[in-house]
Amino acid sequence: MTSNTNYGTTLLRISLGIIYIAHSLYLKLVIFTLPGTAAFFESIGLPAILAYATFAAEAIGGIALLLGVQARWAALALVPVALGATWAHSDAGWIFSNTGGGWEYPLFLAIATAVIALQGNGSLALQRDRAADQ
Template sequence: MDSNLNGADYGATLLRASLGVMWIAHAMLKWLVFTLPGTAQFFASVGFPGVLAYPVFAFELLGGVALVLGIYARQVSLMLTPVMAGAAWVHFSNGWVHTSAGGGWEYPVFLVAASLVLWLTGDGAFALRRSRFLVPA
């Protein structure tokens, strides 16, 4: 084990892995529960091009895997943020609680915040690939 690692490094690793799992779960919901064509219909019903559902699904799934593995995690978490900000915007009128009809906005807002925290704090321990690109000073 690297003696230069500290509690913050391990904390960032835990955040990175759990956030990655949540992004994967969010993508899989689109595929396994709503289906991708159903997700496309939902996107169209809220004013987004329906075809956008497919790259959003892929981005969430691949981004989640990258986070779990620690592959450019800071950059990936930053790039995923607008996706979930869009979801928060869509669900904002449904209210706070995620169990509200249509889903609430707190879950997507939390994922936005967690993604930004990961971007700010770092990749954590055991990351497979790191970069200084788009990393705050």
């Protein structure tokens, strides 16, 4: 990858890491609480345990993305989480500011996360990608 591509990938990776950490540690843990998140999952027909798995995936995956450690694998694990969020918000319409949140934002997260799964860590990562060195 060229230097600019590496920096672009890095910017996207770090931004996504921060977003996933915020969605897990702040939104699900502090604002909604884990039991509240589990209740929401149940209200849309999903098992409550999936809320805890989603919280863990977002927290661990977000940290991995932020630090640039196994970013491809972390992103690959987070794509289904973002697609699940897209599905969960699909009844609310397109715009995320709608009541219940729309589905365009989680869909964008899924696509951006897939980009990191394809491109890897980029620059400024604790773990270097072999492709980034070429």
